[in-house]
Amino acid sequence: MRVLVVFNHPYEGSFCNALLQSTLSGLHAAGHETDLIPLDNDGFDPVMRAKDLKAFVTAQSNRTGATELLDPQLRDYMARIEQADHILFIFPIWWELMPALMKGFIDKLIFPGFVYDYTPSNKGMTLRMERLKGVTMITTMNTPGLIYRLLFGNAIKKALLLGTFWKIGIKKRRWISFNSVKFVKPEQREEWLAQVETEMHQLA
Amino acid sequence: MRVLVVFNHPYEGSFCNALLQSTLSGLHAAGHETDLIPLDNDGFDPVMRAKDLKAFVTAQSNRTGATELLDPQLRDYMARIEQADHILFIFPIWWELMPALMKGFIDKLIFPGFVYDYTPSNKGMTLRMERLKGVTMITTMNTPGLIYRLLFGNAIKKALLLGTFWKIGIKKRRWISFNSVKFVKPEQREEWLAQVETEMHQLA
Numbered sequence: 001m002r003v004l005v006v007f008n009h010p011y012e013g014s015f016c017n018a019l020l021q022s023t024l025s026g027l028h029a030a031g032h033e034t035d036l037i038p039l040d041n042d043g044f045d046p047v048m049r050a051k052d053l054k055a056f057v058t059a060q061s062n063r064t065g066a067t068e069l070l071d072p073q074l075r076d077y078m079a080r081i082e083q084a085d086h087i088l089f090i091f092p093i094w095w096e097l098m099p100a101l102m103k104g105f106i107d108k109l110i111f112p113g114f115v116y117d118y119t120p121s122n123k124g125m126t127l128r129m130e131r132l133k134g135v136t137m138i139t140t141m142n143t144p145g146l147i148y149r150l151l152f153g154n155a156i157k158k159a160l161l162l163g164t165f166w167k168i169g170i171k172k173r174r175w176i177s178f179n180s181v182k183f184v185k186p187e188q189r190e191e192w193l194a195q196v197e198t199e200m201h202q203l204a
Numbered sequence: 205m206r207v208l209v210v211f212n213h214p215y216e217g218s219f220c221n222a223l224l225q226s227t228l229s230g231l232h233a234a235g236h237e238t239d240l241i242p243l244d245n246d247g248f249d250p251v252m253r254a255k256d257l258k259a260f261v262t263a264q265s266n267r268t269g270a271t272e273l274l275d276p277q278l279r280d281y282m283a284r285i286e287q288a289d290h291i292l293f294i295f296p297i298w299w300e301l302m303p304a305l306m307k308g309f310i311d312k313l314i315f316p317g318f319v320y321d322y323t324p325s326n327k328g329m330t331l332r333m334e335r336l337k338g339v340t341m342i343t344t345m346n347t348p349g350l351i352y353r354l355l356f357g358n359a360i361k362k363a364l365l366l367g368t369f370w371k372i373g374i375k376k377r378r379w380i381s382f383n384s385v386k387f388v389k390p391e392q393r394e395e396w397l398a399q400v401e402t403e404m405h406q407l408a
Contacts, residue, residue: 010253010254010256010257011258012254040253046308047304048303048304049214049244050215052214094311095314095363096362096363099307100250100252100304100305100307100311103301103303104304110299151366152363153359153366155360155362155367156359158359159356159360159363160299162355163299163356164300
């Protein structure tokens with residue numbers, strides 16, 4: 001498989017960055033091809049400006065030609081999404097959700113007439129990407145998993161996996177969550193890194 | 205009361221913009237002072253860069269001096285948050301959540317040692333802003349309310365009102381949600397604008 005890894009964390013010494021390295025090792029060991037989009041290092045602009053919104057709305061109604069309104073970087077990302085069999089997101093959970101940079105990737109790249117199409121009623125969506133079969137989301141947080149589920153309703157899973165990626169028609173959706181990260185022992189984090197590397201062999 | 209309105213929508217003709225005008229009229233009619241932060245027009249940068257994260261982490265551990273690492277715009281926003289009795293957020297729900305611009309406002313402005321402090325155990329938070337008593341979130345979406353609640357678990361409410369603002373200790377938290385916006389008749393939208401204007405009299 002060709003796996004597109006979309007990464008977001010501003011600090012090189014972060015546990016997210018360690019997870020990225022283990023994930024890439026695991027993917028290569030499992031024989032997958034990888035492509036990496038490091039949103040921070042790429043200087044990605046997550047802001048949906050008037051022209052981006054106009055392109056989005058234009059694409060909704062006429063489905064062609066809208067992408068020429070977009071920045072070259074977005075068009076480059078689009079070409080790379082088109083080549084992906086699987087997209088793997090790695091990011092920290094800040095204030096219950098993804099950072100702004102990752103949200104902007106969703107806002108600007110999950111684009112009508114490109115990633116998905118609207119059904120004739122205009123209320124449903126169908127997947128347009130032929131190769132894309134699954135998404136995996138690997139996250140870190142300092143909240144205990146039980147608290148995040150009971151109090152905050154697993155908001156990131158509800159929004160991204162049961163919302164966005166389900167809506168556009170991606171069948172295989174998986175969340176690998178590392179919890180209470182700053183409160184666990186270093187040995188636990190080492191174990192998680194080994195675990196995530198191994199799990200890349202099971203990526204479907 | 206002094207009400208800080210934080211607004212995010214890139215298109216001037218949007219229903220969010222109409223809601224902003226009605227909200228401001230209602231607040232003025234009710235005798236409140238207002239301050240407006242228009243994130244799009246301000247060219248706010250929502251990206252949490254390495255230096256911002258460093259300031260955040262520094263503030264966590266020593267609680268003073270960290271804000272001097274921040275951009276002048278962030279320090280200006282901080283001074284205005286400090287003067288607010290109430291913060292009112294207006295934004296569209298895109299892909300189940302707030303746009304990147306609004307998420308970045310949360311990431312960069314809900315800052316330790318400024319808006320809140322950590323409890324000695326480092327696991328809880330207490331509100332540091334003396335004037336701030338409540339937050340209201342006014343949102344628009346094209347999803348029906350029932351679907352958003354049942355399938356997507358009211359993700360924005362779980363994350364922002366039952367998560368973030370509850371965690372930092374704000375007692376009055378309210379969500380005014382306008383649903384299926386693009387599918388309703390213009391008369392319905394007019395009614396909503398009148399409704400939101402009236403509701404500003406009840407802002408507590």
